[in-house]
Amino acid sequence: MAYPDDLLSEDEQVVVHKHPHWKMLIFPVFVLLVVVGGGIYLATLVQQTEWAMIGQIAIAVVGGILLIWLVLAPFVRWRTTHFVVTTHRLMVQEGVLKRTGIDIPMSRINSVRSVRGLTDRLLGCGTLIVESASDEPLEFDDIPRVEYVRTMLYRETNDDPNDDYVRKQGR
Structure with missing residues (x-):
């Protein structure tokens, strides 16, 4: 560019x-994998309960906040540093x-x-x-x-x- x-x-x-250097993105990629994998695991655990909808929404909100804070923000910071x-x-x-x-x-x-x-x-x-x-x-x-x-x-x-x-x- x-x-x-x-x-x-x-x-x-x-x-x-x-x-x-791209090494700044190693931790965000690791967090991405953990948050997505953990979110999917927790969503399947919550699915069999009576409060499945509320639990899945809560998992999605917490996962989204973590992804924005720990993955998207460092990527944008890396991309906008020249x-x-x-x-x-x-x-x-x-x-x-x-x-x-x-x-x-x-x-x-x-x-x-x-x-x-x-x-x-x-x-x-x-x-x-x-x-x-x-x-x-x-x-x-x-x-x-x-x-x-x-x-x-x-x-x-x-x-x-x-x-x-x-x-x-x-x-």
């Missing part, structure tokens, strides 16, 4: 656009009802590093740490292909003429 062009300046191009590197800046936007974002001009980025634990290395993601002119370094967790993103940020901040080769290879 391309990043909205109306947020970019005229001569700005998107170099990398990522959502957080990590974007352009030719001029690094942008991170997240949120549905309350959108928050940060833009860091490439000229303000001092250093970029990545941290990857064993699980992150197996899943192909990691934490990107960007040190800019601000006081504290900014950490962005669960960035897919974090080594590639770090390399692209480095190339964009240093205007490496070979960056077209890397863009063609890694996107």
Whole structure:
């Protein structure tokens, strides 16, 4: 999915656009399976009682609330979180009802590093740490292909003429 062009300046191009890694969705998928399976099991247990209709409605309401809170909300949060590197800046936007974002001009980025634990290395993601002119370094967790993103940020901040080769290879 391309990043909205109306947020970019005229001569700005998107170099990398990522959502957080899919590992953020493991728990919601597990909850989905448990809630649906548990709801079906409880609905069949309640079916043989005299208050079957009220019990099934209560199970459906509780199951629906759990699915919205623990499955749908994290999925929408994942889908609406954008990590974007352009030719001029690094942008991170997240949120549905309350959108928050940060833009860091490439000229303000001092250093970029990545941290990857064993699980992150197996899943192909990691934490990107960007040190800019601000006081504290900014950490962005669960960035897919974090080594590639770090390399692209480095190339964009240093205007490496070979960056077209890397863009063609890694996107």
